[in-house]
Amino acid sequence: MRNTVFIVSLGCPKNLVDTEVMAGLLLTNGFMLAEEPAQADLYLINTCAFLPEAREEAYENIREAIRWKKKRKSGRRIVVTGCLSQKISLDELYKSYPEVDIFLPVDAIGKLAEILQGATVPHCSGSPTFLADETMPRLLLTMPHVAFLKIADGCNNCCAYCSIPGIRGHLRCRTQESILKEARDLVDGGAKELVLIAQDITAYDQPGGLGALLRKLNDVHGDFRIRLLYTHPAHYTDDFITAMAECKKVISYLDIPLQHISDRILKAQFRRVTTAETRALLKKLRTTIPDLVLRTTFITGLPGETEAEFEELKDFIREQRFERCGVFAYSPEPDTPAANYPDQIPYEIARTRADELLELQQSIMLERNREWIGKKDRVLIDQLFEEGACGRGSLDAPEIDNQVWVTAPYPLEVGQFYDIIYTEADEFELHGEIQ
Numbered sequence: 001m002r003n004t005v006f007i008v009s010l011g012c013p014k015n016l017v018d019t020e021v022m023a024g025l026l027l028t029n030g031f032m033l034a035e036e037p038a039q040a041d042l043y044l045i046n047t048c049a050f051l052p053e054a055r056e057e058a059y060e061n062i063r064e065a066i067r068w069k070k071k072r073k074s075g076r077r078i079v080v081t082g083c084l085s086q087k088i089s090l091d092e093l094y095k096s097y098p099e100v101d102i103f104l105p106v107d108a109i110g111k112l113a114e115i116l117q118g119a120t121v122p123h124c125s126g127s128p129t130f131l132a133d134e135t136m137p138r139l140l141l142t143m144p145h146v147a148f149l150k151i152a153d154g155c156n157n158c159c160a161y162c163s164i165p166g167i168r169g170h171l172r173c174r175t176q177e178s179i180l181k182e183a184r185d186l187v188d189g190g191a192k193e194l195v196l197i198a199q200d201i202t203a204y205d206q207p208g209g210l211g212a213l214l215r216k217l218n219d220v221h222g223d224f225r226i227r228l229l230y231t232h233p234a235h236y237t238d239d240f241i242t243a244m245a246e247c248k249k250v251i252s253y254l255d256i257p258l259q260h261i262s263d264r265i266l267k268a269q270f271r272r273v274t275t276a277e278t279r280a281l282l283k284k285l286r287t288t289i290p291d292l293v294l295r296t297t298f299i300t301g302l303p304g305e306t307e308a309e310f311e312e313l314k315d316f317i318r319e320q321r322f323e324r325c326g327v328f329a330y331s332p333e334p335d336t337p338a339a340n341y342p343d344q345i346p347y348e349i350a351r352t353r354a355d356e357l358l359e360l361q362q363s364i365m366l367e368r369n370r371e372w373i374g375k376k377d378r379v380l381i382d383q384l385f386e387e388g389a390c391g392r393g394s395l396d397a398p399e400i401d402n403q404v405w406v407t408a409p410y411p412l413e414v415g416q417f418y419d420i421i422y423t424e425a426d427e428f429e430l431h432g433e434i435q
């Protein structure tokens, strides 16, 4: 059982794609994958380090792996990769967890198999430059009909509260050809939903930008749909918005993290967009793209956020009635400008404000979901149950949003599209019948 690997992937879909590439590289280099830790002799954890909660989850998983390692006298190894090993000093990590055999930075992903076979020694190159492309083997760990398509890595935006540019490095984009080749392979392999991801997909800087890429992806042969996650409000172009509206395979769904609406806070966040520009962009999107579903995120409790600024944000959410919305309570990230701002707000206040917004959003989601009753949609079936099936239509991204329960007079198939009409809805789920 040498070289049998149990993999844990933590964090966001971007990290999941890295895990999938590592799994692909291991399989093509003679390693085997284990479904249970007990079957493995190597425990690989691909970590997230975005927020304190994510780091705590990573540490918990490391402790779990250490318990696993100690159950046997020898021959078991622990490898920790990803954002945690990039963010925290390796000296500190090895000192805290001497039982871990290797902590690997982001740039080691492409050389993982050689490193584990002892053929290459990992070295930390500072700012990461790794960017997987279509030539790297990749084992999809999502449902077989859904695939995340990472078009870039790193970020140049340097928002004042965010540690990601320091962890993932500067923006680097894949060529259009590389993305198209992978998209064709994924669709030929059975993917029905391609989800474009990056730290900021609207920063895509290859010729023609994101608009040109969407048009090319839309021309890829096959019955599939395209969903977009992680856009930045300062980087929308008219051409991209037109492409969204024109391309039939691109779902009318946009994830556009706004983070706040107060001009003072947006400036302190280094978001390079004003209140007026944000409102104008949302108006343009709603009028140009029919039936648009908007997902956003906000951060509460930024240093100095006054009651009045929080109320301004609440009013904005009531006014815009986003279909989907997440809220983070701010906590200072070491080595970010916002961590050194005066007037830090106690975390409990930030959390209370976040909970208040989430409660407000719950009532908005109920209304928004109910507005779909009687409307038609195309649902991709994810799972079958005795009493029916569940899937997702336009409103819901995989692993992020909600589900649609579908009843049908005949058996449905996972990974197939069906036209439905929505019949019922609550805050979190919708119900529909086959047309």
Ligand code: SF4
Binding pocket: 155, 156, 157, 158, 159, 162, 163, 164, 165, 199, 200, 232
């Ligand atoms: S856009 Fe801002 S919040 Fe998003 S990853 Fe880049 S720096 Fe972080």
